[in-house]
Amino acid sequence: MTILSRSEEMYMVAIWELEDEAYGVAIRRRVTEKTGKMISYGALYIALDQLLKKGYVDKIPGEPTAKRGGRKKFFYTLTDPGIEVLKRTYAHQKALWTGVSGLIGESGGQ
Numbered sequence: 001m002t003i004l005s006r007s008e009e010m011y012m013v014a015i016w017e018l019e020d021e022a023y024g025v026a027i028r029r030r031v032t033e034k035t036g037k038m039i040s041y042g043a044l045y046i047a048l049d050q051l052l053k054k055g056y057v058d059k060i061p062g063e064p065t066a067k068r069g070g071r072k073k074f075f076y077t078l079t080d081p082g083i084e085v086l087k088r089t090y091a092h093q094k095a096l097w098t099g100v101s102g103l104i105g106e107s108g109g110q
Contacts, residue, residue, distance in 0.1 A: 001088065001092075002085055002088070003085065003088055003089040003092045004056075004085055004086065004089040007047055008047065008050075008051060008056075009086070009089055010031050010034070010035065011027060011031065011044070011047050011048065011051065012051065012056065012057070012078060012082060012086050013034075013086070014026075014027045014030040014031050014034070015027060015057060015076050015077065015078055016078055016083075016086070017030060018030060020075070021075075022075055022076045022077065023062070023073050023074060023075050023076065024041065024044060024045065024048070024074070027044065027048075027076065028041065028044050031044075048076060051082070055079055055081050055082070056078065056079060056081060056082030056085060056086075057076045057077065057078055057079060057082055058076065058077050058078075058079055059074050059075070059076055060074065060075045060076075060077065061073075061074055061075075062074065062075055
């Protein structure tokens with residue numbers, strides 16, 4: 001059974017949440033907001049390239065803009081296999097924590 005690493009999961013959740021606005025800067029910002037950790041652009045783009053190679057995301061070029069000096073912005077979307085592996089990862093995490101109490105402030109804890 002294939003599941004995502006924690007970092008892959010972070011990036012893919014950000015892409016899912018950002019929908020049509022999932023490009024590098026926005027993905028990095030969302031991950032930072034959710035985790036409190038600043039991720040370098042190098043680490044981000046390496047991870048996005050790996051997700052692309054695995055077939056979990058697509059990379060779609062936007063139109064060049066004057067604001068970007070005529071350069072294109074690239075947007076990311078989840079593929080069907082990407083959505084499936086993200087669902088499997090969520091189910092795996094949920095199952096992992098089922099029945100655990102006390103550690104995270106649930107009843108029966110110390």
